[in-house]
Amino acid sequence: MDGIHLLGEWYGCAADLPEMTRAGPLRTLCLRVSEASGMTIVGDRFFQFEPQGVTGTVLLAESHLAIHTWPEHGFVTIDVYVCNYTTDNTAKAELLFRSMQDALMPQHTKFQAIHRGGRDA
Amino acid sequence: MDGIHLLGEWYGCAADLPEMTRAGPLRTLCLRVSEASGMTIVGDRFFQFEPQGVTGTVLLAESHLAIHTWPEHGFVTIDVYVCNYTTDNTAKAELLFRSMQDALMPQHTKFQAIHRGGRDA
Numbered sequence: 001m002d003g004i005h006l007l008g009e010w011y012g013c014a015a016d017l018p019e020m021t022r023a024g025p026l027r028t029l030c031l032r033v034s035e036a037s038g039m040t041i042v043g044d045r046f047f048q049f050e051p052q053g054v055t056g057t058v059l060l061a062e063s064h065l066a067i068h069t070w071p072e073h074g075f076v077t078i079d080v081y082v083c084n085y086t087t088d089n090t091a092k093a094e095l096l097f098r099s100m101q102d103a104l105m106p107q108h109t110k111f112q113a114i115h116r117g118g119r120d121a
Numbered sequence: 122m123d124g125i126h127l128l129g130e131w132y133g134c135a136a137d138l139p140e141m142t143r144a145g146p147l148r149t150l151c152l153r154v155s156e157a158s159g160m161t162i163v164g165d166r167f168f169q170f171e172p173q174g175v176t177g178t179v180l181l182a183e184s185h186l187a188i189h190t191w192p193e194h195g196f197v198t199i200d201v202y203v204c205n206y207t208t209d210n211t212a213k214a215e216l217l218f219r220s221m222q223d224a225l226m227p228q229h230t231k232f233q234a235i236h237r238g239g240r241d242a
Contacts, residue, residue: 045166057178
């Protein structure tokens with residue numbers, strides 16, 4: 001089950017964006033961008049930390065988006081993982097990842113793309 | 122925001138285990154093992170594919186567990202990601218990962234441990 005997993009650490013994000021601080025706006029952003037990237041959403045869950053900060057995931061037919069925000073540090077980690085079971089979803093994953101980055105506007109980033117699975121399954 | 126992300130691809134899992142095929146038993150397993158590993162659960166979401174197979178996540182104060190099963194291939198991918206914000210959660214992550222592997226009994230595995238974040242945040 002071949003797949004691609006995009007991992008980002010984003011520094012210097014706009015700390016006062018509602019999408020950084022509150023679960024509702026971040027959820028809305030994640031769902032909108034997932035859909036716009038051609039993903040099939042099958043569920044989601046977001047948790048509000050107090051006084052601020054969010055942990056959330058969107059379950060996709062293609063696999064998942066996961067995001068964690070630390071507004072007090074302007075810091076975000078994000079995962080976009082897609083399996084390429086019946087079709088190659090890599091371009092959708094890259095579009096979703098880039099769209100989230102455009103929305104949260106990090107000043108600098110770390111990025112890794114990890115190949116998952118392989119010929120055994 | 123230093124963190125460790127454990128990624129597994131598990132082959133030859135017992136295809137007829139309820140934890141492989143159905144969302145309810147897999148959710149119960151994930152919540153039980155997360156708690157037993159000392160994690161703080163803040164939410165979860167699991168989705169049942171038909172006729173079988175599950176996608177699910179557990180949101181943790183420490184970050185997240187994500188799992189996808191393909192019973193027809195005996196295949197599982199799993200992510201355990203923890204941040205080490207106020208305390209080092211690496212040992213908890215390793216215990217959670219090993220406990221899930223013991224439960225789903227893969228015949229062979231691929232494993233990667235990815236360092237995330239760093240001194241910038």
